[in-house]
Amino acid sequence: MDSVVCLDNGACSIKIGYITDEKPKVIPNCIMKAKSEKRRPFIGNQIEECRDISGIFYILSFTKGYITNWEVQKNVYDYIFSTEFPVNFSDTKLIITEPLFNFPIIQEAMVEIFFEEYDCCAMAKTTAPDLCYYQYTNTQDLDEPPLCCVVIDVGYSFSHIVPFVKGKKVLSAIRRIDVGGKLLTNHLKEIISYRYLNVMDESYVINQMKEDGCFISQDFNSDMANAKLKYPENKIAREYVLPDCTTIRRGYLQPPGTAKKTDDYQMLRLNNERFAVPELLFHPLDIGIDQMGLAEATIHAINACPEETRPHLFANIIVVGGSAKFSGMQTRLYKDIRSMAPEFFTVNVTVPEEPQTYSWYGGQYLANDPNFEQSLITRQDYEENGARGVLFDE
Incomplete structure (x- = not known):
């Protein structure tokens, strides 16, 4: 079988790999700029090279679930296909995901970019679900x-x-x-900024804090009552050690009072925020x-x-x-x-072990489906009918 690449084009991250790979590469789908290095944009995984991750500014290709900034998306693709995951699309078929109920003009732009810019030989569009x-x-x-x-x-x-x-x-x-994940991170930023210190510019760090420290409550009222108690009766409270970008690259949780007086760490105390933020998934009216x-x-x-x-x-x-x-x-x-x-x-x-990359693995089964070849948009189809013709002429 010809080589096939599956590209799960998420708003937060891109999951990409050959369908024969054991697991995909996960690359942030954005361009980031840091206060410490204003002249240099960090694309995708390049953020690992940033010396100071405080005040990172995100430039996203997606707005409210749909690609609206093709310049950013094209830069991310260029970085991935040249550095992180070099691929020759002239002899490689592509499976790419798009949002549910995607707009026709966005679908046309996607097809045009891969056939015109990356010389794609054939592609199949699908959705992550x-x-x-x-x-x-x-x-x-x-x-x-x-x-x-x-x-x-x-x-x-x-x-x-x-x-x-x-x-x-x-x-x-x-x-x-x-x-979604973006709203939860923003809400956690607002809570911490109101209660402790202004972190409205710290999306990168607060997103890590959300991932490390938040959990889904099984009994909201009981957990809220426990959060009002003092430690050690309070089983919810934790201290989050913030990264200092020298010895601590990523923050971490620890029980209250763990830090020694000699430790020169900056910490935030997390209490009911740990479960109140994810609770929005179950009660958006909050x-x-x-x-x-x-x-x-x-x-x-x-x-x-x-x-x-x-x-x-x-x-x-x-x-x-x-x-x-x-x-x-x-x-x-x-x-x-x-x-x-x-x-x-x-x-x-x-809930699978790796819910973030679960959809990518489905590309392996799609590529082996007997009807896969019929779902492909080939280069010949595109050259004869154009993007609109191959997408909507049914």
Whole structure:
């Protein structure tokens, strides 16, 4: 088989690799600028070379879940294809993901860039939930692969609940929540800036703090009551040692009072922020977003599907995306969905070991699908019909 590259084009990070690779490379999908080195932009993984990570400014290619800055996206592609992951597209087929309900003009631009700028020989467009469906249905240890599943994709800008029935998305049942990883990081910045010190310019550090210190509460009221107690009765409170960019490259959590008097570290005390921030995924109304939470939206999406498919959908729920990494996600989602689902249905919620890269692995199964060749847009098709012709002339 010809070599095939799978590129999962996320708003936060790009996951790329040959389908024969064991795992993909994960590269930040942005350009960053630091106060200490104003003249030099850091593209993707180059941020590891930055000496001072305080006050890093992000220039993103995505706005509200869709590519709007093609100049930034093109620079990120150039960096990846020349340095991080050199690839010759003239003899390599490409699988690339796009957002759900992507705008036609963005689809056209994507096709034009890969055929005109990178001399691509053939490409197949899909979505991350589609690849998750391929991965899930092909890796379940069952006599027959499940015909239905629900993909909960907790992304950077949004969270989507996408039901699949017999390999096809039920478009009318897809639900979107305007809460994702970016909003959680921004909310944590606001809380810390209000309570302790101004960190509104510290997106990079606070995002790491969110990843290291936050978790999903299983009983919000009980955890909130515990957070009011003094240490050591308080089991929630932790100190987060901030990076100083010399001895400490990335911050870390430690129990309160661990630091010695001789330690010259700057620390922030984290208490109920640790679970109150991820709680927005379940209760967006807490900050004025008048929408359903993940569990309620999942019930809503499943009930919008044909009645005979619902038992199968409840039994095959998969949670992916960077924010699925929060500890307690699987237990909380199962508990909430179980409490709202009909009692005679089996509910099964799966959070894979690597939810951020889960969709990329689905590209391996897509490339081996008998219908894969038919889904390709070839260079000949593009030259004969143009971008609009190959995308919408059906």
